[in-house]
């Protein structure tokens with residue numbers, strides 16, 4: 193099976209790939225406790241005394257290969273770190289120049305930039321707006337919650353600088369989305385976080401990211417640990433903060449993740465439907481309709497989003513930047529060859545091939561697909577390895593949202609393909625059995 197199969201574009205098979213490029217590697221100006229990327233500086237053994245910056249030759253090679261490797265009406269570049277704005281505005285002007293040099297006629301080129309916002313200025317925002325960048329801004333909620341973990345190198349909170357960035361983004365009409373980490377603290381304050389993002393930040397798009405990190409995450413790659421050592425679902429040592437927990441203390445627990453999603457979902461359905469964009473909820477509505485989940489974490493297969501370090505090394509995914517998951521380097525092989533290589537395809541299809549029996553039988557498999565493989569490090573209660581750490585939370589949320597999502601789809605005149613209230617199941621009961629409120 194080949195990932196490139198699909199719709200046609202310009203008379204040829206459509207070919208799409210996505211890479212998160214890290215032109216400054218893991219280097220960052222702040223020091224968030226739960227950052228999964230800072231430790232890559234040691235893991236990837238950056239040369240001592242050298243600034244890990246993508247040089248011009250690698251940058252141009254990457255941009256050319258990324259454009260030539262795709263056959264779609266739009267090509268989207270994603271820039272991440274570390275903190276990519278540390279490279280300075282001129283570096284990003286150079287990026288746009290290289291893109292123009294290789295831009296084929298009639299093809300739109302767009303850029304995403306993931307940032308902690310602390311270095312944004314008027315000049316930066318003018319540039320971002322002018323060049324139509326979509327900015328992903330990391331912000332964890334109101335001051336106390338944000339500052340708990342998102343600190344600078346001196347250990348002080350970064351809330352004020354990030355709120356300054358929010359102001360600048362609005363002032364210059366820069367497109368942006370917020371990325372909010374759901375950790376042990378934010379998960380206990382779902383409405384404070386959500387209302388703050390909605391009412392104060394006025395976030396046009398909200399993305400919530402569950403923080404799941406075992407204490408070994410800095411050096412041990414996912415799926416390389418001893419299977420026999422996996423703990424069973426429900427084991428107290430899986431609860432962050434518990435004595436002898438294998439999890440970092442700032443992680444969200446499975447139960448807290450489910451409760452967070454439920455509280456935010458209820459607020460969203462009751463007050464903000466059609467007005468506020470919450471990525472997980474919009475994606476869930478699509479899956480209930482029978483469409484593919486647009487998010488890799490909840491999709492059937494993965495492997496379509498690679499990560500590339502400053503020196504051109506390419507890895508299977510942003511969450512798999514470990515030597516074991518390196519698939520090559522763009523100075524040795526073309527990017528599309530790496531992206532569609534057997535090794536990468538095996539990585540992508542392993543997501544569905546390694547599902548536990550519990551997932552295969554799960555009534556919400558259509559919406560979850562066992563979630564991200566990086567989080568599959570526990571055993572089911574029956575002792576089968578490879579279950580997702582967040583399983584209980586996801587299941588609780590899906591069961592809670594099921595009726596409301598079906599109701600939303602019905603009200604909008606759309607089919608309900610899945611869930612307990614699917615059109616097929618409702619017909620089996622009787623015509624008017626559908627609930628008339630959330």
Ligand code: SF4
Pocket residue numbers: 488489490493494495496497509510511543563564565566
């Ligand atoms: S490993 Fe997780 S984050 Fe990476 S592509 Fe797969 S589902 Fe997405």
Ligand code: SF4
Pocket residue numbers: 550551552554555556557560561562563580582583584586587
């Ligand atoms: S909710 Fe749990 S059992 Fe169901 S598919 Fe997701 S991880 Fe598997």
